[in-house]
Amino acid sequence: MKNYNHFIISVLTLMLFISCQDDDNQFGAIEAPSNLQIEHTIVNADAENEFGDGSGMVNFTATADNAINYKFLFGDSNVENQTNGSASHAYALTGVNTYTVTVIASGVGGTTSSATSEVTVLSLFSDQRTKDLLTGGEGQSKTWYVAKEESGHLGVGPLDSATPDFFAAPANGLADCFYDEQITIADTGESALSFNHDNGGVTFFNAAFNSVGGGGGPDDQCLPFDVSGEKSLTLSSANSTLPSDLTVGTQLNISDDGFFSYYINTSSYEVLDIGEDYLFLRALSGQANPLAWYLKFTTNPDGSIGDSNSNELQTEYTDEVFSEEFDVNGAPDPNIWNLEIGNGDNGWGNEELQYYTEDNVIVEDGFLKITAKREQTNGFDFSSTRMTTLDKFDFEYGRIEVRAKLPEGGGTWPAIWMLGSNFPEVGWPETGEIDIMEHKGNDPGVVYGSLHFPGNSGGNAVSETTTVQSVSEEFNNYTVEWSADRILFAVNDEVYHEFTNTSSTPFNNPFFLILNVAMGGTFGGDVDPAFTESTMEVDYIRVYQ
Numbered sequence: 001m002k003n004y005n006h007f008i009i010s011v012l013t014l015m016l017f018i019s020c021q022d023d024d025n026q027f028g029a030i031e032a033p034s035n036l037q038i039e040h041t042i043v044n045a046d047a048e049n050e051f052g053d054g055s056g057m058v059n060f061t062a063t064a065d066n067a068i069n070y071k072f073l074f075g076d077s078n079v080e081n082q083t084n085g086s087a088s089h090a091y092a093l094t095g096v097n098t099y100t101v102t103v104i105a106s107g108v109g110g111t112t113s114s115a116t117s118e119v120t121v122l123s124l125f126s127d128q129r130t131k132d133l134l135t136g137g138e139g140q141s142k143t144w145y146v147a148k149e150e151s152g153h154l155g156v157g158p159l160d161s162a163t164p165d166f167f168a169a170p171a172n173g174l175a176d177c178f179y180d181e182q183i184t185i186a187d188t189g190e191s192a193l194s195f196n197h198d199n200g201g202v203t204f205f206n207a208a209f210n211s212v213g214g215g216g217g218p219d220d221q222c223l224p225f226d227v228s229g230e231k232s233l234t235l236s237s238a239n240s241t242l243p244s245d246l247t248v249g250t251q252l253n254i255s256d257d258g259f260f261s262y263y264i265n266t267s268s269y270e271v272l273d274i275g276e277d278y279l280f281l282r283a284l285s286g287q288a289n290p291l292a293w294y295l296k297f298t299t300n301p302d303g304s305i306g307d308s309n310s311n312e313l314q315t316e317y318t319d320e321v322f323s324e325e326f327d328v329n330g331a332p333d334p335n336i337w338n339l340e341i342g343n344g345d346n347g348w349g350n351e352e353l354q355y356y357t358e359d360n361v362i363v364e365d366g367f368l369k370i371t372a373k374r375e376q377t378n379g380f381d382f383s384s385t386r387m388t389t390l391d392k393f394d395f396e397y398g399r400i401e402v403r404a405k406l407p408e409g410g411g412t413w414p415a416i417w418m419l420g421s422n423f424p425e426v427g428w429p430e431t432g433e434i435d436i437m438e439h440k441g442n443d444p445g446v447v448y449g450s451l452h453f454p455g456n457s458g459g460n461a462v463s464e465t466t467t468v469q470s471v472s473e474e475f476n477n478y479t480v481e482w483s484a485d486r487i488l489f490a491v492n493d494e495v496y497h498e499f500t501n502t503s504s505t506p507f508n509n510p511f512f513l514i515l516n517v518a519m520g521g522t523f524g525g526d527v528d529p530a531f532t533e534s535t536m537e538v539d540y541i542r543v544y545q
Contacts, residue, residue: 035063036105037063056090059087059088060089062103067107069081069082072101073103082286084288090238092235094123097120101116101117102116103117127250130271141184144279145300145301146297148172148174148303154293156294162242162246163484168294176222180200183197183260185233192233193233199225201224202224205222233254236250237249238250242282245396245545247270251271252270253267255267261297264293270283278298278305280295281296311496316399319545321544330362337392339356341358352524354383358385369535369536370516388513388515389513390424393512394421395510398543399482409441410441410525412531413441414517417514419514420432429457429458430453432507434451434511435463438523446468447491448464464489466491476491486498515536
C-alpha cells in the first residue's frame with residue numbers, strides 16, 4: 001500500500017515544486033494585491049442571445065498586481081480557487097438570473113483584496129436522469145462510498161486524455177482514511193440537492209494541498225479536516241473537452257468548498273458515467289498546472305460495484321445508441337453491413353475450410369440467418385457468410401447485446417466478435433480483438449469469451465468459458481460490457497469473465513462488429529462427415545452507452 005501512496009506523493013510533490021520554485025526564491029515586499037479587475041464572457045452570447053445559449057456557462061478572468069491566487073465566489077454558493085486568475089462556471093438555476101460574483105485576490109503574507117461584478121446569464125439545463133440516479137428520486141436519498149474494490153477508483157492523468165494515464169489505484173491500494181468516507185445526496189424537492197459528507201473527521205489530501213488540512217511534509221495525507229454541515233449540490237452543463245460518448249455532459253457543483261472524498265481543491269466534477277449503484281467522476285485539480293483526476297463511487301458499503309454475492313450483470317450503460325432488429329426481409333442492410341467474399345489468407349489465418357459468399361445469408365421473419373453448407377464452392381468443400389460493420393458502424397465503450405441461436409454439428413465455428421476500427425492500418429493482433437461469443441460444434445454447450453492483443457493472441461488469448469444449455473435449440477443473450485477499466489462477458493446477464501482494462505491495451509479505441517460461421521480450422525476442429533448444413537440465427541443486436 002505504501003508504494004502506491006508514495007507514487008502519488010512523488011508525482012505531485014515534483015509538480016508542486018516545479019510550480020512554486022520561482023516564488024520561493026524571494027518573497028519581496030509584502031503588499032496587498034491592487035488594481036483588481038474582473039472580466040467575464042458569457043459563452044455563445046451574441047446580438048440575438050444576449051444572455052448566452054442556455055448552457056449557463058460563463059468564463060471569468062481576474063487580474064491584479066501582486067496577486068498569487070484568486071478565489072472566485074460565483075454568487076450561487078459555489079467557489080473555486082485559481083492561481084492563474086481564469087475560471088469557468090456553469091450556472092444551474094433555470095431561466096435568466098443575475099449573480100453577484102466576488103473575487104478575492106491573495107498576495108504574499110496572506111494579504112487580500114476583493115472586488116465584485118454582476119453577470120446575467122440564461123440557463124436551460126436539465127438532467128433529471130442523473131439527478132434521480134444520484135438520489136433515488138424525489139424525496140429519496142442515496143449514500144455513496146469510494147469503490148475501493150474496483151481498480152482505478154482513484155486515478156490521475158493529463159488534461160488531453162480521457163483515462164488515468166499517470167496512475168490508477170489498484171483495489172484497496174490507498175490510505176484507509178480514504179475508504180472511511182461516505183457521502184449522502186438527497187432530493188428534498190428543491191432545485192438544489194442536499195449534500196452531506198461524513199469523513200469521520202479525517203480527509204485524504206492530495207500532497208499539493210495538504211497545507212489546507214494543516215499538514216507539513218508530503219507524507220501527511222490523512223489529516224484532520226472538518227467537512228460537517230449540509231451543503232447544496234447543483235447540476236449544470238459540463239464545459240467538457242471530452243468526446244460526447246465518454247461523458248454524460250453534466251457537472252456537479254458543491255457549495256461552500258465541498259468535495260468528493262479526495263481533496264484536490266475543487267468543488268466541480270464532471271459526470272463521466274452513472275448507474276443505479278455506480279458513479280464515475282472526472283475533476284481538474286485547482287492548481288497552476290492542473291491534472292485530470294478520476295474517482296469511482298458505489299452505493300455498496302463494501303466498496304464493490306453490483307451485487308457482490310451474485311454474478312448478475314449490473315450494467316453501467318442504459319442509453320440505446322444502435323439497434324439492428326433485422327425486421328426487413330431480404331439481404332442484410334448494405335448501409336450497415338459489408339459481406340466479405342473468399343477464404344482469406346490460409347483460411348483467414350486459421351486454416352478454415354469454407355468459402356464465404358453473399359448467398360449464405362438472408363434476413364427472414366425478423367431474424368438474420370447465416371447458413372454454413374457442405375457444397376463445392378470456388379474450390380472449397382463448404383460455403384458460408386462473413387459480414388462486418390467496418391467503416392459503417394463502430395463504437396468505443398458501452399454494452400453490446402446479441403440475441404442468437406447457434407448452429408449445430410461437429411466442425412461448426414460460429415462467432416460474434418469485434419476488431420479495432422484501425423485494423424486496416426495496424427493489422428492483427430495490434431488492433432485488438434473482442435470475441436463476444438465463440439462456439440465449437442464439437443464441444444456443444446461450451447461458450448467462449450476471449451480477448452486477443454499483442455502478447456495474448458491466437459492460442460494464447462485471454463479466454464474464459466461458460467456452459468449454456470440448448471445453444472442450438474434456444475436463443476440466448478450474449479453480452480459484452482466494455483469500459484476503460486474493465487471488459488465483462490456475460491450470457492443471459494450472468495457474468496463469467498472479467499478482464500481489467502488499462503491504457504496499455506488496444507481496447508480503448510472504436511471497434512466494429514463481425515458475424516460469421518466458419519467450418520473446421522484451428523478452433524473448429526474436425527468436421528462431422530454427416531454434416532450437411534446448419535444455421536446461426538440472430539434476433540437482434542443492440543448497443544448501449
